[in-house]
Structures are given as C-alpha cells and as structure tokens.
Amino acid sequence: MTAPSAPEQTAARRTDGQPAAANKMTEGVRSSPASTIVVTGLLVVVALYFLVPIYWVFVAATKSTDDLFATNGFWFSSDFALWSNLSQVLTFDNGIFLRWFLNSVIYAGLGALLATYFAAAGGYALAKYNFRGRNFVFGTILAGVLVPGTAIALPLFLLFANLGLTNTYFSVLIPSLVSPFGLFLCRIYADATVSSSLMEAARIDGASELRIFHTVGLRVMTPALVTVFLFQLVGIWNNYFLPLVMLSDTNLYPITLGLNNWRSQVDRLPEFYELTTGGVLLSVIPLGIAMIVLQRYWRGGLTEGAVKG
Amino acid sequence: MTSSVPRAEPPTVADAIEVGAAKAKRGANKQVRRAPWLLLAPFMVLFLLTFVLxxxxxxxxxxxxxxxxxVFGELGVETTFAGFSNYTQAFADGTLAKSLGRMLLFGVVQVPVMIVLCTVLALMLESASARWxxxxxxxxxxxxxxxxxxxTILWSFLYVPGLSPLVxxxxxxxxxxxxxxxxxxxxSIANIVTWTYTGYNMMIIVAQxxxxxxxxYEAARVDGASTWRIARxxxxxxxxxxxxxxTVFSIIGTLQLFAEAQLLQSFAPSITNTYTPNLAAYTTAFAYNDYNVAAAQSVIIALIAxxxxxxFLTLTSRRQR
Structure with missing residues (x-):
C-alpha cells in the first residue's frame, strides 16, 4: 500500500486553519505612533458601541425595580440586588428559565450535531461521486440557500399541523436538521481536500463506501465540519420565528421565546423588568463567552467554502 | 515471478483469483453507484420535507x-381553485407593497452602511496600526x-424614555x-440589526x-505603496x-426582518401589524386565519429574496469578467 495515511493528509491540508496566523500585512512593518493612536482610538470607540447594551443590562440586573427607573442607568445604585434578582430568575415559576435554557441546548446542540453530519454526508456524496442527477440535486439545494427561512416557516407550520407535529419538540428540531448552506460548504471542502486515490485505496482494501466516508471523509473534512456545526448552532439558538410559529406550550419554549414571554408582561407587572433583565444577562453571558472562545475556529471552513464558490 | 507463463496453461489458482476479483469489482461498482444516494438520503428526505414540500x-x-x-361552516369546507385572487388580495389594501417599500428603503441604507462599516473595521484590524x-x-x-x-429586548430598554439612560x-x-x-x-431597528451582524460580516472579510x-504586500511595499493605496x-x-x-446574506436578512419589529411594537405604536412583509404574513395567518393569502405573501417574499x-450575484459576477 503506497497511499498516504489519512492523518498525514489532514496535516498537509491544515495550512489554512491555524488560529493564530501571523498577520502578513503587518510583518516587518512599523506604523507611526500617531496612526496607532488614531486607529486604536477608533477601534475603542466602536468597541464601546458593541459593549454598551451589555454593560447596561449588567447594571440593570443589579437593581431593584424602583431603582431601575429612579437611578442613572449607566451606574449602580446603592442597593445591590443582583443576587436576589438572579435567584428570582432561576426559581420563578418552578425554574422555568432553566427549562427554557435546557430546551435551547437540546434544539441547538442536537440539531446542529445531526445537521452537520447530514450536510457532511450529502456534500461528500456530491463532491466525490459522479452520478446522474448530481447537478440537478445540487442546484435544487443551492436554491434552498437563497430562500428565506421565515418565508418557509409559515407553510411548514401548515404542513406540520396536518401531520400533527406542531407544538412538539420535533416541530422545531426537524427543520433544524437541514442546512443547505452547510452542505454547500461541505461539498466545496470535500472537493478540495478528500483525495480520490485515498478512497480508491480504501476500496481495494475492501472497505465499504459508507465506511470510507466515516473513516476517510469525515476525518479530512473536520475543519469544515466545525464551521458548519457552529454556524448551525448559532442559527438554531437565535431562531425565533420558527418556534414562535410552531410552539404554544411554554414548557417547550427555547430561551428566546421564553424571555420575550416575560418581557411582554412588563406593562402590567413591573417586576417582570427584573426577571427580563436578569434572564437576558444570564443568557448573554454563556453565549458571549462561547463567541469569544469560538471565533478563532470560525475562519477555516468559511473562507475555504463560502468565498471560493 | 510466474507472469511470463504462456496462456495455453490450464486455469490456475491465479486465474481463479482474477475472476473472483472481477466479480468483486462488479459488486463494488454497484456499491459505488448506490453510495452517493445512500449518503444523500437523510439530507434529501429532510430537505424534501422541510423545504420542497x-x-x-x-x-x-x-x-x-x-x-x-x-352559516357556521357546519357543512364542511370546500377548496377551490382561486387563480391569482389571493395575490391580488395580498396587494389589495396596499400594506404589503408599503412594507416592501419600507424594507427597500431599509436595505438601501442599512446594508451599505453595515458593509462599509465591517469592511473598514476589518481593514483597520488587519493594519499595522491596530493594537490588540x-x-x-x-x-x-x-x-x-x-x-x-x-x-431587541436589550436595545428596546435603551430606547424607552424613562428607563433609557441614553434618552x-x-x-x-x-x-x-x-x-x-x-x-x-x-x-432604531436598523441600529439593532447593525449591532448584531457587523461583527459577523467583519469575520468573513477578515478571513479573506x-x-x-x-x-x-511585500511587492507593493517595495514599490513604495502607502497603506491607503494597498487597501484600495x-x-x-x-x-x-x-x-x-x-451583501447577499444581508439582502436576504433584510427581507426576513421580523423579531425586531414585532418586539418593538409594544413600545412603538407606529409599528403596525404589517410593518415588515414577514410581520404582514404572520398577521394574516395567525390574526386573520387566512392561510391562503398568507401563503401568497410568503411566496411573494421568497420570490423577491x-x-x-x-x-445581485449575476451583476457582480459579470462585472468581474
């Protein structure tokens, strides 16, 4: 057997994905102190714009309802009520907030995992096999990328209503399993990285086609899979329209719908201000951290696929 | 070693292996032909169910x-062909056209602002002058x-007089x-959308x-090109x-605008039930229970997007050549 081993191949291809790539533009270049101050100053101003709402909600979550309206919104009041606010968020209505959070984790985690696997298998099939109808299938899926998700949600609701699926976990989970954009990325990535001779070698060794996909294909495609997974994870987590249309039982709500449920009651019951700001703070923290940690993995696959297409 | 043996020899073990291999290859070919469909099957089934159907x-x-x-619909319902009547009805009171016009205005302003902003940010971050x-x-x-x-909840609290420190x-x-x-x-809605998506778009540009x-870069610098010139x-x-x-994703996103407008409704009376095309379709379906007209509206939104x-894709790819 002279075919290269799979790990060797992955290593050779991974020149694009290294997180801390040196900045080629700045290599060996010194900028003047004046331009450093101007550019960095501008970047700070823009950063303030992105951080102000987060800072505000943190301050707001530390206040009692009276202080929320009576004191300066950008500074803390003397009465530090953060812990009582948060414990109220977590215990209100038998801890429904945690349930919403868990629902979001199920929808987004499970949905993104399966969606990535299906998109990988489909993209790999379209890239590595020649078969009749290939272009037609790909064209149809590509058209799906350009169709707005919300325009589909209504017809999907009618269809699921006929199947008796509305107001169940499945009504949100099933549509989350399909990522045409993910398949598009996987196809391009598989086309560029999965070696046909390696597949042929595995075939001569007697491996079945499915086995070749699982052992050779998936491994080589890992950088793209990470991107697709993150993309889909955020997409499902942030989705509002689909669960809004599908669900009526608050026990099935994801966190977006749940928090809006609380917010919509502030007019009648001012204490919901505290629940809402506390809940927003709690739901923003893990995601903010996740984004900061994950942004380094975001690159590889996206440029490879999306941009070359 | 035995490869020079003439053909006249009676069938040997080697021949038998060869025949077996050919058979196996035919079996493998069949497998190869079936494999792509097998791999595509889960995606296709779900795609058919949640997109095509x-x-x-x-x-x-x-x-x-x-x-x-x-009188009360107690004799059952009857479904009949309606031609384009749902479409004319969707446009009849002018609200859908108005909301589409509103999104056009929104898109013409917000999309370029955001794209310029994220491009400038990406270029600044990748320049030699940026710290951290x-x-x-x-x-x-x-x-x-x-x-x-x-x-939207966050920003709405920053928009509401009395609560907002900004006001x-x-x-x-x-x-x-x-x-x-x-x-x-x-x-104000445009601000929320810009706040949410500028960084995401910036990441795509930074990656490129x-x-x-x-x-x-080195060649340009040897030629004495300034930072500004290199950027341009x-x-x-x-x-x-x-x-x-x-830009394409932003255009599609603009037409999908829903949550921001729907949530701000409770604070801003000027946001009607038909403020965005999607909100109009949602209202038609769930407030008026007129699924047929709502379907027509959904089709219109999808078609326009x-x-x-x-x-846009055709225009930009033609200019490239």
Whole structure:
C-alpha cells in the first residue's frame, strides 16, 4: 500500500486553519505612533458601541425595580440586588428559565450535531461521486440557500399541523436538521481536500463506501465540519420565528421565546423588568463567552467554502 | 515471478483469483453507484420535507381558496381553485407593497452602511496600526451570539424614555430624541440589526484578508505603496467575493426582518401589524386565519429574496469578467 495515511493528509491540508496566523500585512512593518493612536482610538470607540447594551443590562440586573427607573442607568445604585434578582430568575415559576435554557441546548446542540453530519454526508456524496442527477440535486439545494427561512416557516407550520407535529419538540428540531448552506460548504471542502486515490485505496482494501466516508471523509473534512456545526448552532439558538410559529406550550419554549414571554408582561407587572433583565444577562453571558472562545475556529471552513464558490 | 507463463496453461489458482476479483469489482461498482444516494438520503428526505414540500404546498394553497358551507361552516369546507385572487388580495389594501417599500428603503441604507462599516473595521484590524486586534475582533463578533430577540429586548430598554439612560443623556445635551417615533423607529431597528451582524460580516472579510499571500504586500511595499493605496488597489479587489457574499446574506436578512419589529411594537405604536412583509404574513395567518393569502405573501417574499440575490450575484459576477 503506497497511499498516504489519512492523518498525514489532514496535516498537509491544515495550512489554512491555524488560529493564530501571523498577520502578513503587518510583518516587518512599523506604523507611526500617531496612526496607532488614531486607529486604536477608533477601534475603542466602536468597541464601546458593541459593549454598551451589555454593560447596561449588567447594571440593570443589579437593581431593584424602583431603582431601575429612579437611578442613572449607566451606574449602580446603592442597593445591590443582583443576587436576589438572579435567584428570582432561576426559581420563578418552578425554574422555568432553566427549562427554557435546557430546551435551547437540546434544539441547538442536537440539531446542529445531526445537521452537520447530514450536510457532511450529502456534500461528500456530491463532491466525490459522479452520478446522474448530481447537478440537478445540487442546484435544487443551492436554491434552498437563497430562500428565506421565515418565508418557509409559515407553510411548514401548515404542513406540520396536518401531520400533527406542531407544538412538539420535533416541530422545531426537524427543520433544524437541514442546512443547505452547510452542505454547500461541505461539498466545496470535500472537493478540495478528500483525495480520490485515498478512497480508491480504501476500496481495494475492501472497505465499504459508507465506511470510507466515516473513516476517510469525515476525518479530512473536520475543519469544515466545525464551521458548519457552529454556524448551525448559532442559527438554531437565535431562531425565533420558527418556534414562535410552531410552539404554544411554554414548557417547550427555547430561551428566546421564553424571555420575550416575560418581557411582554412588563406593562402590567413591573417586576417582570427584573426577571427580563436578569434572564437576558444570564443568557448573554454563556453565549458571549462561547463567541469569544469560538471565533478563532470560525475562519477555516468559511473562507475555504463560502468565498471560493 | 510466474507472469511470463504462456496462456495455453490450464486455469490456475491465479486465474481463479482474477475472476473472483472481477466479480468483486462488479459488486463494488454497484456499491459505488448506490453510495452517493445512500449518503444523500437523510439530507434529501429532510430537505424534501422541510423545504420542497412546504414551498410546493404554499404555492398550491396560494392558488386555492377555502369556502365554508353553511352559516357556521357546519357543512364542511370546500377548496377551490382561486387563480391569482389571493395575490391580488395580498396587494389589495396596499400594506404589503408599503412594507416592501419600507424594507427597500431599509436595505438601501442599512446594508451599505453595515458593509462599509465591517469592511473598514476589518481593514483597520488587519493594519499595522491596530493594537490588540484579537481583543477587538472578539468584542465585535460577540453580539452575533446574542439572539435577535434578546438584542431587541436589550436595545428596546435603551430606547424607552424613562428607563433609557441614553434618552436622558441626550436630553441633558439639549437634544430631544425619540427613538420610537414614526420617523425614527425604522432606524432604531436598523441600529439593532447593525449591532448584531457587523461583527459577523467583519469575520468573513477578515478571513479573506488573511488569505491574501504575504508576498503581494511585500511587492507593493517595495514599490513604495502607502497603506491607503494597498487597501484600495490590493485588499479591496481581493476581498470582493467576501463582500458579495455578505451583501447577499444581508439582502436576504433584510427581507426576513421580523423579531425586531414585532418586539418593538409594544413600545412603538407606529409599528403596525404589517410593518415588515414577514410581520404582514404572520398577521394574516395567525390574526386573520387566512392561510391562503398568507401563503401568497410568503411566496411573494421568497420570490423577491430569490430574485434580488440572484440579480445581485449575476451583476457582480459579470462585472468581474
């Protein structure tokens, strides 16, 4: 057997994905102190714009309802009520907030995992096999990328209503399993990285086609899979329209719908201000951290696929 | 070793193996032919169920109408072909056209502002003058992880007079500002969308900037090109594909606008039930229970998004040649 081993191949291809790539533009270049101050100053101003709402909600979550309206919104009041606010968020209505959070984790985690696997298998099939109808299938899926998700949600609701699926976990989970954009990325990535001779070698060794996909294909495609997974994870987590249309039982709500449920009651019951700001703070923290940690993995696959297409 | 043996020899073990191999190969070929469909099957089944079928059903029901028989509909319902009547009805009171016009205005302003902003940010972050680029990149990208609904809740609290420190701040400066007024609320929504998606689009552009080979920069610098000139003549042309991609996604996103408008409704009376096309379709379906007209509206929205992004893609790819 002279075919290269799979790990060797992955290593050779991974020149694009290294997180801390040196900045080629700045290599060996010194900028003047004046331009450093101007550019960095501008970047700070823009950063303030992105951080102000987060800072505000943190301050707001530390206040009692009276202080929320009576004191300066950008500074803390003397009465530090953060812990009582948060414990109220977590215990209100038998801890429904945690349930919403868990629902979001199920929808987004499970949905993104399966969606990535299906998109990988489909993209790999379209890239590595020649078969009749290939272009037609790909064209149809590509058209799906350009169709707005919300325009589909209504017809999907009618269809699921006929199947008796509305107001169940499945009504949100099933549509989350399909990522045409993910398949598009996987196809391009598989086309560029999965070696046909390696597949042929595995075939001569007697491996079945499915086995070749699982052992050779998936491994080589890992950088793209990470991107697709993150993309889909955020997409499902942030989705509002689909669960809004599908669900009526608050026990099935994801966190977006749940928090809006609380917010919509502030007019009648001012204490919901505290629940809402506390809940927003709690739901923003893990995601903010996740984004900061994950942004380094975001690159590889996206440029490879999306941009070359 | 035995490869020079003439053919006249009786069948040997080697021959038998060869025949077996050919048979196995035929079996493998069949497997190879079936494999792509097997791999595609889960995706295709789900794609058919959640994309193709609903779209076909929507098109179908947009051309039919349901009439109830009897005074209270107790004699059952009858579905009949309606031609384009649902479409004319969707446009009849002018609200859908108005909301589409509103989104056009929104898109013409917000999309270029955001694309320019994220391009400038990406170029600044990748320039030699930026300190702590990793930190800034993370901060700018962070709002993408905040769901549109939660971003809207956040900003709505910053828009509401009495609660918002911003309104008070402007007041002290002598500027009376009403974020939720009839003329301003569209731009308050634009602000939320810009806040959420600028960092995400910036990341796509940064990724493409990073893929520009280093020797191009070196050659330009040897020629004495300034940073400004490098940005204009090297970086901007080379990040074109990323700009096209982010613009197309932004156009589609604009037409999908829903959560921001729906949530701000409770604070801004000027946001009607038909403020955005999607809100109009949602209202038709769930407030008026007129699924056929709602289907027609969904088809219109999808068609416009499709046509706009298609036209944009064709225009930009033609100019490239």
């Amino acid at each position: 609903p779209i076909l059903a929507a098109i179908g029901s947009s051309f039919t109408k349901v009439t109830r028989k009897g 680029p990793g930190f800034f990149r993370a901060v700018y990208f962070m709002p993408y992880g905040v769901p549109g609904v939660i971003a 008070g701040l402007f007041d002290k400066l002598g500027v009376q500002i009403d974020f939720l007024g009839e003329g301003t609320v569209l731009w 900037l990073k893929s520009i080979p280093g020797d191009i 003549t090297i970086q901007l042309p080379l990040i074109r594909p990323a700009l096209v991609l982010t 499709f046509v706009l992004s298609f036209v």
